[in-house]
Amino acid sequence: MAGERKRSYDPVALRGRILDVAAAAFQAHGYHATSTHDIMRKAGVTGGAFHHHFPSKKSLGLAVVRERVAPEVEQTWIAPVRTAKTALKGVLDVFEDIATSLDAQGKVFGCPLNNLTIELSLADPEFQRAVGEVFDGWRKAIADKARTDKAGAPNADGIGALVVAAYSGAMAMAKAEQSAEPLRLCASQLATLLRAMRP
């Protein structure tokens, strides 16, 4: 607007920067192993500014799940499956895209959702609900696509659950082996299963 002065302190950008730094640190080192002090330092923010946006480490953790992990699952998994020709094609393409990017990266940090679920969901019902909602949306997107492929597919919900479980578990094995091989092996088996339910 004319007359509005540009603010040198932009709270939205600052909040976003804190979330970016926190999401990366949780993914690389885990939630408990990351201190809020580390995050403040890396994001270049004062304690006052940090606590204005995130009164507790937990509020930051929940925001990372909802505003960084959930959109990543949406972008990496849900959108490609939704727009693919079939559920099978969508799922296999996502597995292969992720395997290829792990090869290029040379390091497997694991699935951000899985990592935070394992670390936080037992001890805290709010974290449990936050990660549970992301898993549910992910499973549902694959199930819906399977139902579109084959009207009334009776096992669409099971397929959604299995694909998400197989991916999460394969990423855990990939993290243990620091290799994309478990993803490719599992994808080829899921292909057999998904082909069997084709119309």
Next chain:
Amino acid sequence: MAGERKRSYDPVALRGRILDVAAAAFQAHGYHATSTHDIMRKAGVTGGAFHHHFPSKKSLGLAVVRERVAPEVEQTWIAPVRTAKTALKGVLDVFEDIATSLDAQGKVFGCPLNNLTIELSLADPEFQRAVGEVFDGWRKAIADKARTDKAGAPNADGIGALVVAAYSGAMAMAKAEQSAEPLRLCASQLATLLRAMRP
């Protein structure tokens, strides 16, 4: 032996007690969130005795993987699959036994191997190797059983990988939802796949 005096300090029992306490604490709270001080206190051992057996927390973590987590995978998964009539029957029985025990327990702590893998394998190659060996033995046992069912089954290795991945991921979802439902849903889908490869 005649003349041998009973020792009131039994180092083997003490070492075992430390491992039991540590395995339970890592499973309930995670490795990083558990201090060696907590473990000494709960096991009722002095710092000297503790450090005699485990010079570092890492040496304790590795021993938990090798002497508590690996035998648990052997007992819960590998032995029942090996002695089952078929791979399909073995895998489905294990999924159902675990789902039933989660129902009874009313709380899902998750898969001990998966929990430690997610927390530790990225940062440390020795942990990586230790958990990787457990995953490998587990996958191989299922693959071997699938090969016995159907001589030369070309996708036995893939089936071993998929079953372990699906179980690990389903346990992560079960932890997020604090419910055994993801295990049962995934088991029914795996049944379809394993039936398709029957002789």
